Every structure is written in structure tokens, then in C-alpha cells.
Amino acid sequence: MSEARFRVVVVDDDFRVARLHTRIVEGVDGFVVTGTAGTVAEARELVESVQPDLVLADIYLPDGSGLDLVRAIDVDAIVLSAAVTASAVRRAFQRGAFAYLVKPFADEELAEQLRAYIRYRNLLDAQPELDQSTVDRARRVLHGAGAAGGAAGARRSPTETAVLEALAASGTALSAPAIAERIGISRATAQRYLSSLAHEGQLAIELQYGATGRPEHRYRTAGPR
Incomplete structure (x- = not known):
């Protein structure tokens, strides 16, 4: 495994699911999970403490919505949820998530999205100012x-x-x-x-x-x- 470059926080109230997602994340070169949280409050405290690059958040949490968490934190986020309504997906993107995976999903689907995130960050971090073609490539990589x-x-x-x-x-x-x-x-x-x-x-x-x-x-x- 290469040295971890991106720190990830996993947010899910089911510890077994959080453990599964942690295993997937740490199976992709370049990522390390710096903490897991089961509530919005725990997640906000953890994000402030460890300053992650990426948050994986469920929507349904005991003390609120993962979508409100995504909106409140200034961190890249992927929503992982069983919610399949159009309104849930739309709100996730409105609140700043750059990807939405519907549970249950194959391990490789999340792994591919994480590798896409690496390519996206590599494009954006390579130079301080971007031309339109690079912006378009970054968008295509993510989506x-x-x-x-x-x-x-x-x-x-x-x-x-x-x-x-x-x-x-x-x-x-x-x-x-x-x-x-x-x-x-x-x-x-x-x-x-x-x-x-x-x-x-x-x-x-x-x-x-x-x-x-x-x-x-x-x-x-x-x-x-």
C-alpha cells in the first residue's frame, strides 16, 4: 500500500456498516480512515478534530440528517444511503455532496469512486489556476x-x-x-x-x-x- 494521502471520516449509525466501509476505504491506495461517527454531533466534533479530506455520510442518523451534516462542514463528501427518492438525491447534491451511492452497493463501486476522487484532486492540486478544459476534465472524472x-x-x-x-x-x-x-x-x-x-x-x-x-x-x- 502507498502512503495515505487523504484522510476519511465514515459516518453511519450501524457500526457493522461503518466497519465495512472502513475496510473498503483502506483497501484503496492513498486513503486512511481517521475516525468513525454514529451521529451528526459526533461527526461534527470528529471533523473539527481530525480535519479530514473526505466524509462518507449516511442520511438517516439518530440525531438528524446526514444531509445537514454535509451542508454544515467544509469538506468533500460522498453520501451513502438507502434513500432512493429523487428529492433525497437532489438535496444531497444541493448540500454539496459530489457523489451518491445507493445502499446496498458493491465494494468496487465505492472503491472506484474513491479512485475517481484521487484523480479529481490530482487535477485540481497540480496547478494553482485552472483553464476550462481542466475544469471540464475534473467534472468528468467525478461524474x-x-x-x-x-x-x-x-x-x-x-x-x-x-x-x-x-x-x-x-x-x-x-x-x-x-x-x-x-x-x-x-x-x-x-x-x-x-x-x-x-x-x-x-x-x-x-x-x-x-x-x-x-x-x-x-x-x-x-x-x-
């Missing part, structure tokens, strides 16, 4: 709009988006290990996403022959070279 655009792009996961954007930015064909290093995922995960995108026709495959051994597969965005 998973694919580089291919359109309806298919809107359905892309944050990891698929990261793969496509890394290839587009490189301007050349890249191997699975190179992609893995650039966006912070395992080689096996990179290979799985690259193969899937190539099967869809989003990527073209080139064979790179070395002096010995099997040729290496390299991938580039499909279209005119």
Missing part, C-alpha cells in the same frame, strides 16, 4: 462521463473514464502496466478494462515485438492515427 461522450459515455464507470482519458492524453499506444501505473489500479484490473474497451471498439490493439518472448499488447484510442 464518470466517458471520453467517448454521448449516452454510452455517461454510463461509463470512473475507471473506464480514467483509462480512456489516460490514453487520450498520452497520444500514443500504452500497455496495461503503463495504464495501471498512470491511474493507480492493478495491472489485472487495467488489462480487464482495456480488453473490454477494445471489444467495444473504443480502443485499437497494437503488438509491440521485443527481442525475445511474446509480443506485448498496447492500446490506443480507436480512429485515425
Whole structure:
């Protein structure tokens, strides 16, 4: 695991759920959970104490709403909730959450959102002033709009988006290990996403022959070279 860069507070009144979310968070390189809270009051005190970069908050808490917590704290937040009404989702975004995951969700869904957060912060932290293209890229990273655009792009996961954007930015064909290093995922995960995108026709495959051994597969965005 790499050194933790981002501190996370997990807010859920079910200690078993909080423990599960903690395990997912700490399974992603770059994150450490600095505390858990079961109420709005505990969460506000903890946030003030540890100054986290990110809060994962449930909506339904014993002493109030996690949405009010998100609005009150000056911290990036993801809402994790079983609430599925349009009004709940709308209020979450109005109050400042940048993502909303509906419980129950797969571990990988939260892990992908956390990796998207790293890419988002990397973009914003790289320079003191941003041009419009960088702002647009940061928005796409958070909300998973694919580089291919359109309806298919809107359905892309944050990891698929990261793969496509890394290839587009490189301007050349890249191997699975190179992609893995650039966006912070395992080689096996990179290979799985690259193969899937190539099967869809989003990527073209080139064979790179070395002096010995099997040729290496390299991938580039499909279209005119």
C-alpha cells in the first residue's frame, strides 16, 4: 500500500456498516480512515478534530440528517444511503455532496469512486489556476462521463473514464502496466478494462515485438492515427 494521502471520516449509525466501509476505504491506495461517527454531533466534533479530506455520510442518523451534516462542514463528501427518492438525491447534491451511492452497493463501486476522487484532486492540486478544459476534465472524472461522450459515455464507470482519458492524453499506444501505473489500479484490473474497451471498439490493439518472448499488447484510442 502507498502512503495515505487523504484522510476519511465514515459516518453511519450501524457500526457493522461503518466497519465495512472502513475496510473498503483502506483497501484503496492513498486513503486512511481517521475516525468513525454514529451521529451528526459526533461527526461534527470528529471533523473539527481530525480535519479530514473526505466524509462518507449516511442520511438517516439518530440525531438528524446526514444531509445537514454535509451542508454544515467544509469538506468533500460522498453520501451513502438507502434513500432512493429523487428529492433525497437532489438535496444531497444541493448540500454539496459530489457523489451518491445507493445502499446496498458493491465494494468496487465505492472503491472506484474513491479512485475517481484521487484523480479529481490530482487535477485540481497540480496547478494553482485552472483553464476550462481542466475544469471540464475534473467534472468528468467525478461524474464518470466517458471520453467517448454521448449516452454510452455517461454510463461509463470512473475507471473506464480514467483509462480512456489516460490514453487520450498520452497520444500514443500504452500497455496495461503503463495504464495501471498512470491511474493507480492493478495491472489485472487495467488489462480487464482495456480488453473490454477494445471489444467495444473504443480502443485499437497494437503488438509491440521485443527481442525475445511474446509480443506485448498496447492500446490506443480507436480512429485515425
